[in-house]
Amino acid sequence: MIVVLKPNTRPDAVETLVSQLEEKGFKIHISRGEEAMVLGLVGDTSRLTEESFLANDFVERVMRVSSSYKLASRAFHPDNTIIRCGNAVIGREANNARLAVIAGPCSVESREQLITVANAVKAAGAQILRGGAFKPRTSPYSFQGMGAEGIKLLLAAKEATGLPIVTELMSINQIDLFDGVDIIQIGARNMQNYDLLKEVGMAGKPVLLKRGLSSTVKEFLMSVEYLMAAGSRDVILCERGIRTFDSYTRNTLDISVVPWLQKETHLPVIIDPSHACGMSWMVPTLAKAAVAVGADGIMVEVHNNPPAALCDGEQSLTPDVFADLMRQLDRYAALEGRKLLSA
Numbered sequence: 448m449i450v451v452l453k454p455n456t457r458p459d460a461v462e463t464l465v466s467q468l469e470e471k472g473f474k475i476h477i478s479r480g481e482e483a484m485v486l487g488l489v490g491d492t493s494r495l496t497e498e499s500f501l502a503n504d505f506v507e508r509v510m511r512v513s514s515s516y517k518l519a520s521r522a523f524h525p526d527n528t529i530i531r532c533g534n535a536v537i538g539r540e541a542n543n544a545r546l547a548v549i550a551g552p553c554s555v556e557s558r559e560q561l562i563t564v565a566n567a568v569k570a571a572g573a574q575i576l577r578g579g580a581f582k583p584r585t586s587p588y589s590f591q592g593m594g595a596e597g598i599k600l601l602l603a604a605k606e607a608t609g610l611p612i613v614t615e616l617m618s619i620n621q622i623d624l625f626d627g628v629d630i631i632q633i634g635a636r637n638m639q640n641y642d643l644l645k646e647v648g649m650a651g652k653p654v655l656l657k658r659g660l661s662s663t664v665k666e667f668l669m670s671v672e673y674l675m676a677a678g679s680r681d682v683i684l685c686e687r688g689i690r691t692f693d694s695y696t697r698n699t700l701d702i703s704v705v706p707w708l709q710k711e712t713h714l715p716v717i718i719d720p721s722h723a724c725g726m727s728w729m730v731p732t733l734a735k736a737a738v739a740v741g742a743d744g745i746m747v748e749v750h751n752n753p754p755a756a757l758c759d760g761e762q763s764l765t766p767d768v769f770a771d772l773m774r775q776l777d778r779y780a781a782l783e784g785r786k787l788l789s790a
């Protein structure tokens with residue numbers, strides 16, 4: 448249930464209403480927007496009547512939310528959620544047309560590899576560095592990531608470049624290693640690991656949640672809701688391709704999910720063109736599609752020597768191709784009144 452308050456409602460009136468509702472066992476999510484203040488009620492609202500709220504002269508209107516995702520819904524939080532980490536901004540603000548660009552290797556492989564790629568993607572204009580330390584591989588015999596050592600190298604790259612870092616957490620047992628990590632990635636394979644989502648939701652950090660390999664949008668949003676119900680405010684939704692009947696690309700990029708999610712939720716939506724197609728030559732084209740469809744950002748895999756990469760080399764861009772893509776995309780974004788590069 449959503450209660451929209453009239454502009455200029457006195458703070459003490461809001462406080463009284465909120466504490467009355469909390470006493471009745473409801474969780475209240477307050478969204479102070481540009482135009483109105485919205486109270487989102489979570490709990491069994493069937494016993495509440497619209498009239499009881501409208502009896503307060505500061506209540507503008509009351510609506511019942513039928514969707515099962517509430518905290519993630521735009522109805523609960525009409526304004527876009529803007530996520531800030533370091534100098535990066537993820538989410539669309541009226542006065543900021545910049546798309547967020549996350550780039551880096553699939554996996555952290557060595558200090559030299561990571562620092563080289565980190566410097567290159569920074570120079571090309573990326574605002575956030577990615578790199579997997581714990582890798583969810585389809586085969587147990589494939590490189591599983593450098594683990595704790597990989598996190599140390601990411602922290603060193605953060606120190607060296609000033610870029611915030613995003614890396615995947617696969618098990619809650621790893622959380623102590625994530626202190627210096629700016630954004631926790633939950634990978635496609637763990638999108639429905641609800642116990643993990645509940646724990647990560649309590650970590651107090653932004654979360655980048657990738658859509659599951661075969662997840663419906665509803666399931667995706669319910670996973671977001673798990674994070675938010677546990678305490679997360681800043682969740683980035685990442686479309687990385689889904690499995691369909693066709694396998695000519697690694698996955699099928701679901702472009703139309705972007706406007707749909709942006710309409711339905713207040714959270715930033717980004718596209719990962721690398722995992723979507725699995726082929727480096729196609730990544731720039733899909734990145735352009737991400738800009739055209741209005742995504743809030745992109746996440747791209749970049750490797751200093753793709754043929755030698757220990758994971759996902761075939762879909763990784765070289766630093767030169769990435770830098771060229773950033774310049775092209777910036778011009779492309781300008782057509783949409785947006786940009787990728789600073790000034």
Ligand code: PEP
Binds near residue numbers: 634722
């Ligand atoms: C990754 O980002 O390297 C990754 C493993 O992605 P996904 O979970 O989308 O497969």
Ligand code: MN
Binds near residue numbers: 554722759
């Ligand atoms: Mn990868």
